[in-house]
Amino acid sequence: MKHKMISKALSHKETLVRHRRFIHENAEIHNDLPITTQYVLSELKAMGYEPEEICQSGIVALAGKRKGKTFLLRADMDALPMVEENTLHFKSNTGHMHACGHDMHTAMLLGAAQLLKEHEDELDGQVKLMFQPAEETLHGAKAMIDAGVLKNPTVDAAMMIHVMSGMPLPSGSVLVPQGGVLSAAADWFNISVQGKGGHGAMPNTTVDPLNVISHIHIGLQEILSREVAPGDNVALTIGQMHGGSTSNVIPDMAYLAGTARTFGEETRSYVKQRIEEIASGVAATYRASAEVVFERGCPSVVVDQKLRDQVYTFASDLVAADRLIDPAAIGFTKMSGSEDFSHVSLEVPSIMVSLAAGSPEENYTFPMHHPKVMFDEEALHVGAALYAHVAMSWLKHNK
Incomplete structure (x- = not known):
């Protein structure tokens, strides 16, 4: 199965880019995401899902058989209340900006949803897709948990991906942290x-x-x-x-x-x-x-060590050895930034994986939350494949 999911995700590259650019251009903040929410719901329905908005702008969809264990994949969808200073032809027209890459996250999870739908008969359980608002304001994850995102069916493990720009790592590099406290x-x-x-x-x-x-x-x-x-x-x-x-x-x-x-x-x-x-x-x-x-x-995001070891193994199926990185090996063990996926990590075994999406050497010089930050869209198919492959592999090895 090595690289199969990568090649399949790459075949959806144009669609992934379309998702990302539409969401980027229509950046919305907090949990007031009417355009983004409608777009995600429409795209999921077109794939054959029956998505549900369980709280304001909080969307859940389910892939797979209605039996076995459930693996959750999460993407956040909200932007920041800042004005973009780029000259992209798909520059935000709302006065807000996706300066933290949540447009990338949403596009990648939509890509994973397509891959999972194409391989739905191969799933040894269920994959729950969590499209979350209000991460930047630290409200969204808790609101979705209160609305039942971890129930019906009960979630057994969870994963999120966060892109990075302006970091000295080649685009497409995957960082899988060790277990324990990861974020502040x-x-x-x-x-x-x-x-x-x-x-x-x-x-x-x-x-x-x-x-x-x-x-x-x-x-x-x-x-x-x-x-x-x-x-x-x-x-x-x-x-x-x-x-x-x-x-x-x-x-x-x-x-x-x-x-x-x-x-x-x-x-x-x-x-x-x-x-x-x-x-x-x-x-x-x-x-x-x-x-x-x-x-x-x-609270802090806490990475489950057993899940971490499994995800590292699954990721090695997809990316070259020099692009699969243990953050501790490059001196990175904790991040001072915060992430409200922490609320999920308190409830079920969880992991937060990072994906490089542009380095200074690749002319992506600005960091996240900067009005000039840009992200390399070549990382989109890697993230989509990683989401889908990890979910499928975890279900297969944890029956």
């Missing part, structure tokens, strides 16, 4: 500071919330430098600071917002506790008050 947990927070507004010429009659949020910003950095062990990686970023509307007025309120990325639930709980304590303590020092709200979050 993420916690998004807002800190609102209540002060006392007044005239800018009489600051002594006010409690300046802008001054307070500045000190909170500085104080939070002490968590990293003085309260967390050097080997325990934490990234704490303040991405927004707002307050006031003119130059000569001290406002009543100001706020800042950010994210904390941690590995391990103990560190995660400690950092969240200290964010609250520092914000409240600093605000009180300067006669103000602060409220901290953690508005969203997700």
Whole structure:
């Protein structure tokens, strides 16, 4: 069976590119994906599936026999709220951008759906296709789990692929990580500071919330430098600071917002506790008050070691040895980014595989989440084949 699925996926190259470019051009965000959702539903129905939208923009379809075990394949579909700065003829026309490659993921899973439909009689069980919204806002996976994506039939194992661009790896390289914690947990927070507004010429009659949020910003950095062990990686970023509307007025309120990325639930709980304590303590020092709200979050992706070993073996059927990479061998063991597929990994044995889709040597120089990032469409058929082949092989070897 070596390379058979690769060649079959390559025969669908034009369709894969069509999928990707349509989704890219019509980039949508969060779980408000009407164009993308309708496109995916229509394409799946044309293949012979009976897809179901189980929550807003969350689509599930099932391939295979209604018996045996079930393997889940997941692709996220949402874009980022940023304006694209490329000159592609299929450049986004929505004011949003697929700067993280979710258009690639969706196209690859649609390609895998076609391959699985063509080989449906060979499936030793069922493959559940999970097309997910709202990954960038960390809402989608949990919403689909709550809507029953892991049930009826019960999912026994799961896999996702994430493309990469701007990394020093040839396009089409497959990275299969070792078992254990792979990604950082993420916690998004807002800190609102209540002060006392007044005239800018009489600051002594006010409690300046802008001054307070500045000190909170500085104080939070002490968590990293003085309260967390050097080997325990934490990234704490303040991405927004707002307050006031003119130059000569001290406002009543100001706020800042950010994210904390941690590995391990103990560190995660400690950092969240200290964010609250520092914000409240600093605000009180300067006669103000602060409220901290953690508005969203997700745990770490945990890779199942047994599943990892199987996927590595299955992937070796498809890609050359020099394109099948253990990330640890190149010094990559954990990623500070977050991925809400983590909610799936808490429920069933799971794995997150990475797929190189353009290196600087191949003129793909910008990283993900950059307004100029581009992805190599030559990786699409590799991802589609990998999705389909892993699912089929896992079912065959885990009856």
